[in-house]
Amino acid sequence: MKTWIAFWNILKKDMRTYYLKPPNLSWGIIFPLAWTLMFFIKSGRGFGEIPSILPGVVALSILFGTTSMLAVTVTFEKKGRSFERLLLAPVPLEALMLAKTCGAITMGAANAVVPVIMAAFFVDLSHVIWWQMAAAVLLIAISSTFLGLFIAVSVSEVFEAQTFSNFFRFPMVFLCGLFFPIAALPVFLRPLSYVLPLTYGADVLHGAVNRTAQMPVALNLAILASFCAALFLVSLRNIQRKWIY
């Protein structure tokens, strides 16, 4: 059995039927643009402010471009029972779920490029440590997508997937240190920040763009990778438990 043929075709189908649709593409451009303008106008400090808001906009573009998208598409297929056909195919569950998530990861990473390109028109980004930025973008995209998978396995309706996604996303936006330093949060909220994967991704992004990381890059990336592995394994276990009942 050539698993790679199934893997590639699942990814290709998802990209074509879900991710590369005009509404998704326009969302991927409009969303970072809107966030950038919002922070730019709010700060009132001109173009010089862009590097300080860039990590936040990049992270949010990935988070919002992946989580609900995957949760919705998987829930949609589950509801229409076409997901059942995937489960009946002789493809290992791990390969199947990686194929289903690869599309969202790719789209999340592509969404991150949009604010970077926009910023490059207005400020000098030559000081950015690109490998750190790329690693952070990739791992944030993977962890956000796997969070979407975790959500998809926990709900049965498409609207629940949206609602449940927001339940995770909005607290994450405010608690992960993207826009407010974690040290500025009330003491009782700080522990929460450290159980959110985005906290570590945001720290790497701050370091890559502004040299203001709080923790070593290697530690941040290792913790983020651990979150990815844990979310994927928990989701696989939940699929085995809930969908192969």
Add this chain to the structure above:
Amino acid sequence: MQATATAAVAVDGLTKRYGDVLAVDSVAFDVREAEVFGFLGPNGAGKTTTINILTGLARPNAGTIRFFDRDYTTNVKKAQHLMGIVPDESNLWPELDGLENLRFCGALYGMARREREQRARELLETFGLSHAARRRFDGYSKGMKRKLAIAAGIIHHPRILFLDEPTTGIDVASARQIRQMLAGLNKSGTTVFQTTHYIEEAERLCDRIAFIVEGRLVRVDTLANLVKHVQGRRVVQLALNEDASRLLDELRGAFPGVEFEAMPGNAMRAHTDQPLALAPLIRFFEEHGVDVTEARAIRPSLEDVFVRITGVALEQMRKEKELGKGKGGSAS
């Protein structure tokens, strides 16, 4: 029942429990290679649960599963390349057209691009769907959807084909076409395992039939052997000029030892183990203002066998079918 050397499927002691509900209770049977095996029972009997366990969508609480003499109990996934599966509801991708759906299903089984393209077009032709090859799946009629689902199930030339209620809810012409296709597939050597609650379908298609009721396998045998159970039993069908179901109680009182059953289309069936004198029966109807326009002896059917063996009221099954009750239930 023990597995034979040529068993395509052999299960023993298969048990599935959902909470307090025992959906499948120590089921054991074997399906011989290249036979059509019918799994017959009312809604909620455990047919879909059994098929889900055999295809890897559910895990048994106990029992063993073997395909072609290899044990796959703990990992049915490894046997999925051997099987084609056609579920009771069409589950292809609504946003893809017919050809794309078949190509995609071929890819799921690892078929190379050229091979799946050729096979997809060949199947569309065989199933009379070439004209709708580029139409989105959600624009297909129910019958077309079912045909495409069967085509998707056999795209990779499976050795065994599982079909869950293949003709339920589709028009008569499509159902007939599907039955012909299944017979053709079986002739070419594919083992067919189908669940149905249409007794007539099982009678026409299946080499052997298993009766399942409330999760328990009641009987597995060939049609000929099953019918032996009701040999000697006489069945007379009367055509009446009006519906006489109101007279059922009186009939039972007037003719002890004869079972009466109201049939669709103003017909009445009388079942008895003794020779049935027609004159008193016709007189009874005349006295109640009902004309008997025709009386004919009919051969015992699988339906009679089923009632005899399982004790399940077919009238209840018909009502369930009409109401579409019990579909998708955990134990169905």
